[in-house]
Amino acid sequence: MSELKHDWTLAEINQLFDLPFNDLLFKAHSIHRENFDPNKVQVSSLLNIKTGACPEDCSYCSQSSKYDSGLEREKLMQIQQVKEAAKKAKDLGSERFCMGAAWRNPTDKSLDVVIDMIKEVKDLGMESCVTLGMLSEPQAKKLKEAGLDYYNHNIDTSKEHYSNVITTREFQDRLDTIDHVQQAGINVCSGGILGLGETVEDRASMLQTLANMDQHPNSVPMNLLVPVPGTPFETMERPSDIDFIRSIAVARILMPQSVVRLSAGRTDMSETMQASCFFAGANSVFYGDELLTTPNVTQSRDEALFKGLGINMHQHA
Ligand code: SAM
Ligand code: DTB
Numbered sequence: 001m002s003e004l005k006h007d008w009t010l011a012e013i014n015q016l017f018d019l020p021f022n023d024l025l026f027k028a029h030s031i032h033r034e035n036f037d038p039n040k041v042q043v044s045s046l047l048n049i050k051t052g053a054c055p056e057d058c059s060y061c062s063q064s065s066k067y068d069s070g071l072e073r074e075k076l077m078q079i080q081q082v083k084e085a086a087k088k089a090k091d092l093g094s095e096r097f098c099m100g101a102a103w104r105n106p107t108d109k110s111l112d113v114v115i116d117m118i119k120e121v122k123d124l125g126m127e128s129c130v131t132l133g134m135l136s137e138p139q140a141k142k143l144k145e146a147g148l149d150y151y152n153h154n155i156d157t158s159k160e161h162y163s164n165v166i167t168t169r170e171f172q173d174r175l176d177t178i179d180h181v182q183q184a185g186i187n188v189c190s191g192g193i194l195g196l197g198e199t200v201e202d203r204a205s206m207l208q209t210l211a212n213m214d215q216h217p218n219s220v221p222m223n224l225l226v227p228v229p230g231t232p233f234e235t236m237e238r239p240s241d242i243d244f245i246r247s248i249a250v251a252r253i254l255m256p257q258s259v260v261r262l263s264a265g266r267t268d269m270s271e272t273m274q275a276s277c278f279f280a281g282a283n284s285v286f287y288g289d290e291l292l293t294t295p296n297v298t299q300s301r302d303e304a305l306f307k308g309l310g311i312n313m314h315q316h317a
C-alpha cells in the first residue's frame, strides 16, 4: 500500500503534469497496481430523483433554472419508483446506487423522504450514495444515522476558476459540506469536471485541493463535460484525450488509495481512450444506460468493453 501524502505543492503536481506521457502513465499504473487489482472496476448506477428547476447557475448543468435546456422539471420521485430502479441496477450487477437531486440544498422534510429511499436501497443489500447539494452538520449526521454509505459533492474545478463556472455559491461552501460529511463519518465522493475552459494549472489546483484534504475522498469522480445545448458551456472546447488521461494519472498518483471514477462523458470516448484511463488508474464507472439527465454508455457496450479488456466488475468493493 502506498503512503498517503496530504501536503502536495502545486509545483510538485505541475511537475507530474509535465512528465513525458509514458513516464507519467508508468508511474501512475505502478502505484495503481500497488493498491488495487488492476483488472477490477467498481460499478455504480445513477438515478435522478428530482429533476430540473435548480436555483444554482452551474454553467454546465442541464438542470439549472437559469438556462433553457428543454428539460422538463419533475418533483421528488415516489419511493416505489426508486425501489424498482435500484432493484434493476442490482440485477445488472451494480453494487452501489447513487441518487441525485437538483437542489441547492435539501429541506429537512425532503431529507426525510430521501432517508426512506436510502433505507430501501440498503434493504436490497446495495451500497447507497446520494448527492443533494449543500448539507448542514445536523443533516449530515441524520444521513449517517440512516445508514448512508457515500455522499457525492464535487468541487468541480479549481478555486481560481470557480467563479467563472458558478456564481450562486462559493468554493468554500463546497468544502464546508464535504467537511460536514467527513465529520459525520460518511464516505466522501468528490471530484470534478474537465472541459470547463480550465487551464492545466486549474486541473493541478483542483487535484491539489482534493489530495490535501484531511482524508482523501474515498471516491474521486473525474467527469468529462457533457455539453448540454442551452447551457453557457454548450460550445466549450473539449480537452484532448491525452490531457484527460494525464489528469486521471495525476489523480491516481496523488490519491493512491482512492477509487477514481471515469464518470460522465464516456459516450464520447473511444474504447481505446477508456482503456488508457483504466491503465492510468481509473477503476470505477457509472454503469447503466443513463447518467442523471443524459445518456450513458449502454450496459451491453460496457459488458463487451470489459470482456475485451479482461476486466471484472467488483462484487465486493
Ligand atoms: N445538485 C447537486 C450538486 O450539484 O451537488 C447534486 C446533483 S449535480 C447534477 C452532481 C454533479 O454532476 C455536479 O457536481 C457535476 O460535477 C456533475 N455534472 C452535472 N452536469 C454535468 C455535465 N453536463 N457534464 C459533466 N458533469 C456534470
Ligand atoms: C458525478 O461526478 N457525476 C455524476 C454523479 N457524480 C452525480 C453526474 C453526471 C451528470 C452528467 C450530466 C447529466 O446526466 O445530467
Ligand code: SF4
Binding pocket: 054, 055, 056, 057, 058, 061, 062, 063, 064, 065, 101, 102, 103, 104, 133
Ligand atoms: Fe443544481 Fe447541481 Fe445542476 Fe448545479 S450541478 S445546477 S447545483 S443540479
